[in-house]
Amino acid sequence: MPELPEVETVRRTLNELVAGKTIDRVTVSLPRIIQRPAEPEQFADLLAGRTIVTVERRGKFLRLLLDGLTLVSHLRMEGRYGLYRSDEPVEKHTHVIFHFTDGTELRYKDVRQFGTMHVFLPGEELDSPPLNKLGLEPLDDSFTLESLRRLLGRRPGPIKPLLLNQTYVVGLGNIYVDEALFRAGIHPERPADSLEKDEWERLFRAIRDTLGRAVEAGGSSIKSYVNGQGEMGMFQHSLLVYGRKNEPCSRCGSAIEKTVLGGRGTHYCHTCQPPFRGKKGAPQTGARKAR
Ligand SMILES: [Zn+2]
Numbered sequence: 001m002p003e004l005p006e007v008e009t010v011r012r013t014l015n016e017l018v019a020g021k022t023i024d025r026v027t028v029s030l031p032r033i034i035q036r037p038a039e040p041e042q043f044a045d046l047l048a049g050r051t052i053v054t055v056e057r058r059g060k061f062l063r064l065l066l067d068g069l070t071l072v073s074h075l076r077m078e079g080r081y082g083l084y085r086s087d088e089p090v091e092k093h094t095h096v097i098f099h100f101t102d103g104t105e106l107r108y109k110d111v112r113q114f115g116t117m118h119v120f121l122p123g124e125e126l127d128s129p130p131l132n133k134l135g136l137e138p139l140d141d142s143f144t145l146e147s148l149r150r151l152l153g154r155r156p157g158p159i160k161p162l163l164l165n166q167t168y169v170v171g172l173g174n175i176y177v178d179e180a181l182f183r184a185g186i187h188p189e190r191p192a193d194s195l196e197k198d199e200w201e202r203l204f205r206a207i208r209d210t211l212g213r214a215v216e217a218g219g220s221s222i223k224s225y226v227n228g229q230g231e232m233g234m235f236q237h238s239l240l241v242y243g244r245k246n247e248p249c250s251r252c253g254s255a256i257e258k259t260v261l262g263g264r265g266t267h268y269c270h271t272c273q274p275p276f277r278g279k280k281g282a283p284q285t286g287a288r289k290a291r
Contacts, residue, residue: 002075004171005214007060008139010081014062015055017083021100022051023066030095033110036118046119047071047098059134059170063125070125072118073108079115082107135168138207139215143169145204152192159195159203160188161262172207175242176214178267180206182241187273188266194276213238241267 002010026047028040037043050066057063064071073079084105090097096108096117108115118125125131136143136151148169152162163169163177172180181188183206186199195203217238240250245258249269259266 002060003173003176003214004060004138005176005211005217007062007075007171008057008215010075011055011057011062014064014081018052018064018098018100018106019054020052021102021104021106023047023049024099024101027097027099028095030110030113032113033095033108033115033117035116036120043117043119058126058131058137059166061131065122068122070120070122072116072120072125072131074116074130076110076114076116077112079108079110082109133167134170135166136170138169138171138211143208145201148204148207149200153195153200155192157192158189158261159186159192160264160266162192163207164262164264169207172211174264174266175239176207176210178242179240180210182206182268182273183210185272187275188261188268190276241269243267 026044028034028044031040034040034043037046046069047066050069053065053067055062055064058072060074062073062075064073084107086099086103086105090107091109093111093113094107094109095113095115098106098108100106108117116130118130120128136147151168152159155162160177160181163172163180164174178188180203184199184202186195186203241256244256244267246255248254249256249272252269252271254269254271256267257270259268
């Protein structure tokens, strides 16, 4: 499943490929992809003749801003977009084709068929499902240390599931939460309301850095074909804890541990991310743990 950096990479690439193009007509061969309006014929009628102004993103949803309408697209598990010439053969599992007036086509392919598309009047999409319940956008200027603390600072639950909750912060999936908590030196089960000021600062910076670096890495590895499946690009090689169970920690050499928290596989270093032992005092050190 693509995470936020992959969707951001898709957004950037898609924007380069299709901004300025005018849709001549739309072919829908799998109606269930189209969630709004109810009928795929209506969907095609609404979009015909519109020009794609730009491609934006909200959480893991792509927002294609057209003149007079917004198309919201979620790739879910395996949705992909690709730009083709109209004379190129259509591949299997291609469910929606946007035929442009310049003889090119944007094709949406989805083997698992879980992807969705919704059409709204401009701006309406932000106040309607599925976008209306989404939380802070971690790569936006609106995401600040203060906004993060205000949102989660008084919650007694463990920090990792809180960070995964899309109604608080969007787009932080399992991989990037594990990476950010490691970089911040915070145990995934730490109660959010036990975090000290400097820990919030480290966590905030770690979230920004981890996602920012992933976007840069992804952005440099994708060319004309947009991989909506969310190939990890070059960032895969710089994951510090995720998928590294039993490997030595890059900081201290301890074996990376894997546990299950809130139903999700969770990777961490027990030395660099010491477990929480009470609300008072500084985070525990490895030495104290051994005592
Ligand atoms: Zn370590």
